[in-house]
Amino acid sequence: MSLRWWIADSIEMVKRNLRHIRRTPELLLDVTLSPIMFVVLFRFVFGGAIPIQGTTYVNFLMAGIFVQTIAFAGVYTGVLLANDLKNGMIDRFRSLPMSQSTVLTGRTLTDLLRAMLAVTVMWVVGLIVGFRPEGGVLGAAGAIGLMLLFGFALSWIGVAMGAFVRTPEALQGLIFMTVFPLTFASSAFVPTDTMPDWLRVFAEHQPMTLVVNAVRDLTLGGSGGPDLLPAVIWAVGLLIIFFPVGLALYRRRTSQ
Amino acid sequence: MIRVEGLEKHFGSTHALRGIDLDAAEGTILCVLGPNGAGKTTAVRILATLIRPDAGSAEVAGIDVLRHPGEVRARIGLAGQYAALDELLTGRENLEMIARLFRLSGATARHRAAELLERFELVDAADRIVKTYSGGMRRRLDLGGALVASPPVLFLDEPTTGLDPRSRLSMWDLIEDLAKGGTTMLMTTQYLEEADRLADDIVVIDHGKVIARGTAAELKRLIGGERLQVTVDRPADLERAASVLSSLGEGPAHVEAEERRVSVAITSVDGVLTRAVRELDAAGVAVDDAGFRSPTLDEVFLNLTGHPAEETPTEAAT
Numbered sequence: 001m002s003l004r005w006w007i008a009d010s011i012e013m014v015k016r017n018l019r020h021i022r023r024t025p026e027l028l029l030d031v032t033l034s035p036i037m038f039v040v041l042f043r044f045v046f047g048g049a050i051p052i053q054g055t056t057y058v059n060f061l062m063a064g065i066f067v068q069t070i071a072f073a074g075v076y077t078g079v080l081l082a083n084d085l086k087n088g089m090i091d092r093f094r095s096l097p098m099s100q101s102t103v104l105t106g107r108t109l110t111d112l113l114r115a116m117l118a119v120t121v122m123w124v125v126g127l128i129v130g131f132r133p134e135g136g137v138l139g140a141a142g143a144i145g146l147m148l149l150f151g152f153a154l155s156w157i158g159v160a161m162g163a164f165v166r167t168p169e170a171l172q173g174l175i176f177m178t179v180f181p182l183t184f185a186s187s188a189f190v191p192t193d194t195m196p197d198w199l200r201v202f203a204e205h206q207p208m209t210l211v212v213n214a215v216r217d218l219t220l221g222g223s224g225g226p227d228l229l230p231a232v233i234w235a236v237g238l239l240i241i242f243f244p245v246g247l248a249l250y251r252r253r254t255s256q
Numbered sequence: 257m258i259r260v261e262g263l264e265k266h267f268g269s270t271h272a273l274r275g276i277d278l279d280a281a282e283g284t285i286l287c288v289l290g291p292n293g294a295g296k297t298t299a300v301r302i303l304a305t306l307i308r309p310d311a312g313s314a315e316v317a318g319i320d321v322l323r324h325p326g327e328v329r330a331r332i333g334l335a336g337q338y339a340a341l342d343e344l345l346t347g348r349e350n351l352e353m354i355a356r357l358f359r360l361s362g363a364t365a366r367h368r369a370a371e372l373l374e375r376f377e378l379v380d381a382a383d384r385i386v387k388t389y390s391g392g393m394r395r396r397l398d399l400g401g402a403l404v405a406s407p408p409v410l411f412l413d414e415p416t417t418g419l420d421p422r423s424r425l426s427m428w429d430l431i432e433d434l435a436k437g438g439t440t441m442l443m444t445t446q447y448l449e450e451a452d453r454l455a456d457d458i459v460v461i462d463h464g465k466v467i468a469r470g471t472a473a474e475l476k477r478l479i480g481g482e483r484l485q486v487t488v489d490r491p492a493d494l495e496r497a498a499s500v501l502s503s504l505g506e507g508p509a510h511v512e513a514e515e516r517r518v519s520v521a522i523t524s525v526d527g528v529l530t531r532a533v534r535e536l537d538a539a540g541v542a543v544d545d546a547g548f549r550s551p552t553l554d555e556v557f558l559n560l561t562g563h564p565a566e567e568t569p570t571e572a573a574t
Contacts, residue, residue: 005359012356016342023344023385092340092401095304097330098357255307256267 006105009098013106018113030076031118035069036125042189043129050190055220058130062122063143063216064188067208069118070147071183074154075175077111078162081250082171085163090254101247108155115151119144134221143218146231150211153238159246163253182208187216207234257282257409257440258303263312265298272298274464275312280442280457282408285435287455288444291557295464296444297336300413303442304334317409317440330358333402337414339394340401341386347373347397348382351404358405372400376430392423399430410434412443416450428453448556452476460560467560478559482548484528485519489542494518497541504532510555516544521551 021027042065043058052060084090084107093103123131133140165171185199186192186209192200203209210231217225260278264271273295280286288296301307303314305325314321317331334340341350348369355365373382376396381389386397395415402410415431416424431454435441445451451458452472460468460475468475484505488497494511497518501509505520505528512518522528525548536543551559 008359009357012353016345016353019349020344087343088336088338088340089342091306091336092334092354093357094306095329095332095334095340096354096357097326097359 006099006102009102010105010109012098013102014110014113017106017110021110021114027080028114028117031069031073031114032121035065035118035122038065038069039122039125039129046189052191056130056132058126059132059220060191060216061189062126062131062133063212063219064183064186065126066119066122066143066147066215067150067212068183068188069122070115070151071154071179071208072175073111073115073118074151075158075161075179077108077155078158078160078165078171078175079168080111081107081159081162082165082168085253086168094254100251104159104246104250108152108159111155111158112148112152115148119147133219135219136221139218139221142224143215146211146214146218146228146235149232149239150207150235153235153242156239156242156246160242160249163246163249182206186212188212207231207238210234257284257317258286258442259315260299260303261313263299263302263309263314265295265302265307265309271464273302273309273312276461276464276466278442278459280440282440283435283438284456285431285441285443285454287451287458288442288461289446289448289451289458289556290444290461291446293463294461296461297413298464299461300334300336300411300442300444304332304411305329330405331407331409333405333407333410335395335399335402335410335412335415337417339398341394341398343387344385346383346385347378347389347393347400350386350397351400354401354404360405368404372403376400390423392419392426395419395423395427396430399427403434408438408440410439410441412441414444414446417446424450449550452550460556462557462560475556476551482522482525483519483551483555484522484532485517485547485549486532486536486543487545488516488518489544491516493541496539497536497543500535500539500541501532504528504535519549522548 039062042061047057050057081104090103094100135143161171161174165174185203186206187203188208192203192209195203210227211234213227214224214231217223217228258278258280260276263273263276265273276295276299278286278288278299288299290296298307302309303316303321305321305328308322316328319327319331321328342353345353351369351372352365355368356362360368373379376399378393378397378400381393386394389397399415412431416427419427428450431441431443443454455472458470458472458475459466468478470478484501486497486501488494491513494513494516498509498511501518501520505522507521509518509520529546529548533543533546
């Protein structure tokens with residue numbers, strides 16, 4: 001199976017997914033309306049109550065909202081895949097001489113586009129409510145690149161979960177129970193120093209925090225800080241592990 | 257063109273297939289006839305490379321299905337009872353996508369899609385999403401999808417199940433046209449009538465085993481041909497009607513008390529109906545309805561296996 005066909009088939013799959021979005025625009029609510037809501041709520045509800053050293057709360061907050069939204073959108077790939085698996089279309093794909101893994105790459109690449117949309121929307125809304133990034137074009141590009149890499153890795157976790165669970169509904173519950181605590185037990189919305197020790201140690205070392213800290217540093221004029229390298233290693237590591245795991249679970253699931 | 261030997265497959269403790277042999281010559285239609293749960297869908301899914309068997313061998317268009325699934329996929333089309341279509345894409349987009357995934361160029365894909373939409377009378381609906389299609393339209397589009405690459409071998413899994421009579425007839429016409437064009441087909445069905453009309457050869461399977469095979473004519477000889485069926489006015493007359501019919505036909509008459517129906521296999525239709533009505537009248541039986549009909553799948557199974565075609569919901573199509 002040549003690389004050229006693999007790319008062509010992936011593009012065809014992305015085209016299919018984009019058509020789905022065009023016909024059911026509500027598929028974009030989680031990457032447009034809900035991040036807007038989060039930015040506005042956090043900015044105005046906590047903005048006055050949480051003092052941040054050296055910058056404004058909104059400048060601190062944006063990295064957290066970015067990564068939270070990207071994380072949810074990434075893992076949500078699994079729900080979309082689980083929906084696809086219920087559909088007879090997968091049998092059709094499997095009876096075609098196409099390269100089979102592109103059903104999955106088409107899915108995750110589409111979700112990368114969704115994540116880009118989410119970042120754009122949030123960036124604009126952030127600017128409106130007072131977000132003042134100081135990292136310049138380079139800092140912004142670095143921050144966005146890291147977020148998207150992390151989101152892409154998470155969408156392969158989503159693939160693995162989507163191929164594993166029986167129903168999309170079950171997965172939705174699972175996502176809420178895992179991603180939600182991970183975003184709150186992190187540096188996404190508040191500095192970690194006031195947390196009790198047991199929580200602080202966890203919060204400071206879990207990948208969500210590492211990515212948030214690196215993104216925050218990049219948007220606020222730094223060069224990524226000490227957490228940039230571990231954040232990249234986490235993202236690439238998750239990708240290396242979950243790409244084959246997702247593919248294997250998908251193969252197992254569809255060949256039963 | 258299609259050759260299957262000793263195919264076995266089990267799902268957990270359920271034996272879906274217990275050693276099936278199939279053989280279809282080039283350009284013929286092989287019908288696999290059986291009730292729900294007989295293993296028909298499993299056999300098709302193995303041949304279409306979707307699942308692997310536990311034992312046995314399968315060859316399609318001269319290629320080993322287990323060793324070279326990719327090459328088999330380039331030579332087959334699959335259409336099923338659950339139309340494998342993208343609901344949110346239009347009919348045209350579905351066909352073009354499948355054509356592209358068969359590695360046809362953009363222009364060829366568009367041309368081929370237009371051609372198939374025309375052929376399956378879907379031109380008016382071509383740019384509507386499939387969600388809005390009727391059952392018959394979906395099946396036609398699904399068949400169109402199977403034909404995109406003009407495959408020499410086609411698998412049709414219950415292509416008319418759930419269709420209204422008109423859609424069924426138009427599907428039969430399409431299948432006959434394909435046969436004339438030289439396509440080799442393996443189709444499954446629960447309908448004897450369908451197998452009778454379309455098949456060159458019929459294989460009857462039950463509980464994962466072949467229980468009879470032959471042409472439609474051979475099978476009919478095996479199971480008795482036409483049936484004479486009488487509906488009586490009063491349930492009390494059923495017994496007398498049964499004894500009259502038994503004396504006219506082959507073997508004992510079959511009574512369905514709830515429907516007030518009595519039927520019997522007959523060897524020739526000549527004059528039987530008149531005689532039956534006359535003798536029933538003489539016996540004092542009031543007749544509501546009388547006529548001929550083909551044997552049902554149930555009767556085929558009753559004849560071949562001694563038990564009716566059971567509905568076993570174990571044929572997991574997952």
